[in-house]
Amino acid sequence: MPVEGLNNVKIVFKPYEVVVFVEDGSLLDAALKGGVAIESLCGGRGICGKCKVKITVSDGELPPPKPREWKALSGDEIEEGYRLACMLKPRKDMVVYVPPSSRRGRLRLQTEGIKLEAPLKPMIRKYYVQVPAASLEDQRSDEERFLEVLKNNYGLSEVSVGLNALRKLPSTLREGEWKLTAVMWGKEVIDVEPGDTSKEGFGVAVDVGTTKIALYLLSLVNGEELATASVENPQRTFGEDVMTRMTYANRSPENLNNLHEVLVEALNRLVHEACANVGVGESRVYEAVVVGNTVMHHFLLNLETKYLSQSPYTQVLRQSFTVATEKVGLRINRSGYLHTLPTIKSFVGADNVAVCLVTRIADAEKPTLALDIGTNTEIDCGQKGLGLMVTSAPSGPAFEGWATKWGMTAADGAIERISIDPETLEIMYRTIGDRPPVGICGSGYVDVIAEMMKAGILNHRGGFNALESNHVRRGVEGYELVIAPAEETGIGKDIVITQKDVNEIVKAKAAIHAATTILLNHLKLREEDVDKIFLAGAFGSYIDPENARTIGMLPDVDLKRIVPIGNAAGSGAKLALLNTDERLEAERISVKATFIELATHPMFLEEYVKSMYLPYKSLEKYPKTKEFLSKLRFKTQ
Amino acid sequence: MPVEGLNNVKIVFKPYEVVVFVEDGSLLDAALKGGVAIESLCGGRGICGKCKVKITVSDGELPPPKPREWKALSGDEIEEGYRLACMLKPRKDMVVYVPPSSRRGRLRLQTEGIKLEAPLKPMIRKYYVQVPAASLEDQRSDEERFLEVLKNNYGLSEVSVGLNALRKLPSTLREGEWKLTAVMWGKEVIDVEPGDTSKEGFGVAVDVGTTKIALYLLSLVNGEELATASVENPQRTFGEDVMTRMTYANRSPENLNNLHEVLVEALNRLVHEACANVGVGESRVYEAVVVGNTVMHHFLLNLETKYLSQSPYTQVLRQSFTVATEKVGLRINRSGYLHTLPTIKSFVGADNVAVCLVTRIADAEKPTLALDIGTNTEIDCGQKGLGLMVTSAPSGPAFEGWATKWGMTAADGAIERISIDPETLEIMYRTIGDRPPVGICGSGYVDVIAEMMKAGILNHRGGFNALESNHVRRGVEGYELVIAPAEETGIGKDIVITQKDVNEIVKAKAAIHAATTILLNHLKLREEDVDKIFLAGAFGSYIDPENARTIGMLPDVDLKRIVPIGNAAGSGAKLALLNTDERLEAERISVKATFIELATHPMFLEEYVKSMYLPYKSLEKYPKTKEFLSKLRFKTQ
Numbered sequence A, B: 001m002p003v004e005g006l007n008n009v010k011i012v013f014k015p016y017e018v019v020v021f022v023e024d025g026s027l028l029d030a031a032l033k034g035g036v037a038i039e040s041l042c043g044g045r046g047i048c049g050k051c052k053v054k055i056t057v058s059d060g061e062l063p064p065p066k067p068r069e070w071k072a073l074s075g076d077e078i079e080e081g082y083r084l085a086c087m088l089k090p091r092k093d094m095v096v097y098v099p100p101s102s103r104r105g106r107l108r109l110q111t112e113g114i115k116l117e118a119p120l121k122p123m124i125r126k127y128y129v130q131v132p133a134a135s136l137e138d139q140r141s142d143e144e145r146f147l148e149v150l151k152n153n154y155g156l157s158e159v160s161v162g163l164n165a166l167r168k169l170p171s172t173l174r175e176g177e178w179k180l181t182a183v184m185w186g187k188e189v190i191d192v193e194p195g196d197t198s199k200e201g202f203g204v205a206v207d208v209g210t211t212k213i214a215l216y217l218l219s220l221v222n223g224e225e226l227a228t229a230s231v232e233n234p235q236r237t238f239g240e241d242v243m244t245r246m247t248y249a250n251r252s253p254e255n256l257n258n259l260h261e262v263l264v265e266a267l268n269r270l271v272h273e274a275c276a277n278v279g280v281g282e283s284r285v286y287e288a289v290v291v292g293n294t295v296m297h298h299f300l301l302n303l304e305t306k307y308l309s310q311s312p313y314t315q316v317l318r319q320s321f322t323v324a325t326e327k328v329g330l331r332i333n334r335s336g337y338l339h340t341l342p343t344i345k346s347f348v349g350a351d352n353v354a355v356c357l358v359t360r361i362a363d364a365e366k367p368t369l370a371l372d373i374g375t376n377t378e379i380d381c382g383q384k385g386l387g388l389m390v391t392s393a394p395s396g397p398a399f400e401g402w403a404t405k406w407g408m409t410a411a412d413g414a415i416e417r418i419s420i421d422p423e424t425l426e427i428m429y430r431t432i433g434d435r436p437p438v439g440i441c442g443s444g445y446v447d448v449i450a451e452m453m454k455a456g457i458l459n460h461r462g463g464f465n466a467l468e469s470n471h472v473r474r475g476v477e478g479y480e481l482v483i484a485p486a487e488e489t490g491i492g493k494d495i496v497i498t499q500k501d502v503n504e505i506v507k508a509k510a511a512i513h514a515a516t517t518i519l520l521n522h523l524k525l526r527e528e529d530v531d532k533i534f535l536a537g538a539f540g541s542y543i544d545p546e547n548a549r550t551i552g553m554l555p556d557v558d559l560k561r562i563v564p565i566g567n568a569a570g571s572g573a574k575l576a577l578l579n580t581d582e583r584l585e586a587e588r589i590s591v592k593a594t595f596i597e598l599a600t601h602p603m604f605l606e607e608y609v610k611s612m613y614l615p616y617k618s619l620e621k622y623p624k625t626k627e628f629l630s631k632l633r634f635k636t637q
């Protein structure tokens, strides 16, 4: 409880709903006091520009922006009420909105900006009934007396009782004094539980990524999310990427089965962990809805991947699929069901269908893009009436911490935010967990390339300008920028970004940009027509949208149009778990989506080459970036 | 090939279709020559009367019946062309029909007299298809291209492909050069096989008896029966009768599971044996239809039997049930299905529904009875429009070789046929396998009681008459009849029938008769109204119908109306396997049948007491028996 004492200014931080009373200090200090994690790389010196917030309500005039704020914010932003939290000292009560790009930590992942609510319409329903006792006058079988009550009380007809439920029925009836709860999956009674358990029913939504598996435990009674659990995909032992794993799987059915089994075992552990966290019995989890790319999808179902990996790249199964969990070895309720969302093609999977489901992209009133950035970046582009185009861009592993000198995954000690003071070339950074740096993760690379552009260290072609600086130097592989000198790091070596690293990042973002251009082109849309860009996945949520736009990974649209949506694949799985209409919609999306093959696309190479610039060959396409590049101290060459 | 040489008379034995050419000797000799097993206890001396045959066609006048034939045959029988095979020396070509009661061995069990043909309409269908090859132009999933061909070629829509079939689909398509056969169970593809295997599909029909399990392997493509296999029910280790087994099962779920597992394992061995005999792969067996009494039915499905065995005797499941064989552990095709026919009540099971199915008793034009005689004798009585009444009479184990001094099951060395020369009281018998006798089986007891009546050894009340004879003597337990003196036996002891044995058999037949009377009474029918009596089961097929009638086990109807139908429960299972309409009919029978509870029936005790006579208290009810009893040398007392 905040106490109103001597502190005389009340600040409400949105969307956290945190209230803080302060006497003095900056908004950044106030946020710190309230436990609201606002990004800051320069320690509140107004240099890094990361602490942007928007004052939505103010009890009186605000002090005018400081010079540093004029520098860090665009005219439009100032117009809209954006300020640097570290530069503003509140004197009046105010309401402050912290935009996603200024957030740190868990809340950054939250999927505001997108409506996830669907009316609850789960496949699993529970019905509490009181069954007439068996007697010499009522010698009907237990099954018949039970089914009759279901019919009389709930109008349920043509119901069948599964074998496991039948096996439990007689003792459940008698132990519960003829009162029990029927667990129904569609028209099938899959379990019976003594007494009234109708308020206790659970399901899991799972996103099986190549790298990580995330599981969400939800109540099927009120839709609430109760627990999450995640783990590295244990298949990584068999290969980091899907191709290596398929090569292994394709050697023998036993190999395929190994990949299948480690995956299912991982899911079982996650179910166990999530259930244990909130004290839910695993037998009360009745359904699992799983999404994943097509390879993970096939591995989960133990379907052959041999033909996925070689031309003509044929999937075994595209459609959504439902199977008894017993057949897959998934340990939830033993008569539970596993549902997989449909895939689209060998390289566009159920995870992408889930993204389309969450973003409602096929029904968007205006042109909409969704990007799920990874080794392969799935891109969806659509609008109601115009259709839905999807593709998979070979963006490579650079953003995932591979292929760059100091790249690493987004783990403790990874530099995830970088800012460069364009005047002094001072480098500011923050690491995950605020530990001494040990490497740079994807969002750090996006930041540093953009900041190097803004500081004039990189030119239009992505080459280093020959600058006089303590930070830019000539290394064995050519120019490099020292991000963290050895003495600051956790590994005793200089952490640098080399020319080769820049090239790798440029190649990655070029593939994404070329693919985006091609999709837009198919729909006869221009970049400036795009109303909304959804960034799905962890990477998409952690990158700085402005910097991603600056380097040309995203089209040059207004920042407000770029919406990070967290693990949208998982969110789509949740939707489908909670509402069966969403499963039908997923199937419609899978059928409706037109897959654009890039490898053989006549435009791809040309667009790719044009995108190998920072931000793009023709600066006309990037007016916002062009504007500030023109103001640079050092001109691009 | 019979050769027409010096032998100049041609004899055709029906229904065997055996042709024999003979020069001299009796018809019995001719049958022996042709391998047609006609019953004979007296060695062709015209005494036992067992070798009755009917001359249906004769190329000229027959010699007139001999005195022995006049004695052994009724006037009606002689009128219809019946003769003793041992007494007739054929001089002209003829066609001879061997009635079931005169047959020995395997063919005795055949279910002539009843039509088993139903149009083939199995649940399993196979479809041969050629699927378009995957190509860069046709990148659809294997499943979609496959389903489209099924739709285009066979009009099959809304088809789903099961997980096991999906797992095999890609390699099957490619190994079979895009030609494969889909195995469908309803709308589900349960398996795929390379090439065209549409002519090769099998199912098994199984009758799980308390004592014996019989399995039939059938082609689902042409309905042919390919192999049978049978085995003792291994649950006998846990108790001879169902009550003992239930007592064991009810002690713990593990015990129940033990009974379940030994049963399933026995089925698995039978499937294996039947398949191995005819070189059929077990994976080509797609469906099993199983019948059995309600206790066996529950054991098979691993359903609790606790409430079956105690008042109010509630079943878990009455309705027909279908389940994936994987869930039960049955090893046929791994995606195959097990179907159990419905039961009626705790003590009238799916085996009895199968009997009703085979006999079409609910649709009979005239009043019809069916009896399946065992420890409990299920009796069905019905007529179209009148309804179907069923009951279970507590006939006890006497017919099954228990409760009598020398009783045994119908195994090698068991006396199964007995004849007594009423003049000399000479005793003639035949054992199973023609081995030295070691005991008497149920049909032997029925024979001997009837023959003792005819020979005046037993009186109307079932007591021994004080006769002067080498065979009747006073033993420790009162009068006894020596069937086989010690020196003839395989055990070195006299095999006898005691007064107590007679009493046990009388009690057993009395329960059956009383139950029959009650059912007829419920339908307002008299015994003489009965148009047909079907005798189901091994015992019903092996007993001499005339003797069964003589002792009052069956009503006093014309012998032609008594039709042994072998393992009708198994036959019903076969019908249901081959035609899904029969499954619906079975469900209708199960619903329609009215169960008459005898234990509490007001008439039962009275009728039971009246039936404790030989054949019945009032001889008016048994005019045929009364007639010959009146001619006896020794009068009943």
Ligand code: FES
Pocket (backbone or CB within 6 Å): A039, A040, A041, A042, A043, A044, A045, A046, A047, A048, A049, A050, A051, A084, A085, A086, A087
């Ligand atoms: S913290 Fe405000 S600009 Fe760096």
Ligand code: FES
Pocket (backbone or CB within 6 Å): B039, B040, B041, B042, B043, B044, B045, B046, B047, B048, B049, B050, B051, B052, B084, B085, B086, B087
């Ligand atoms: S064999 Fe013909 S009467 Fe015995």
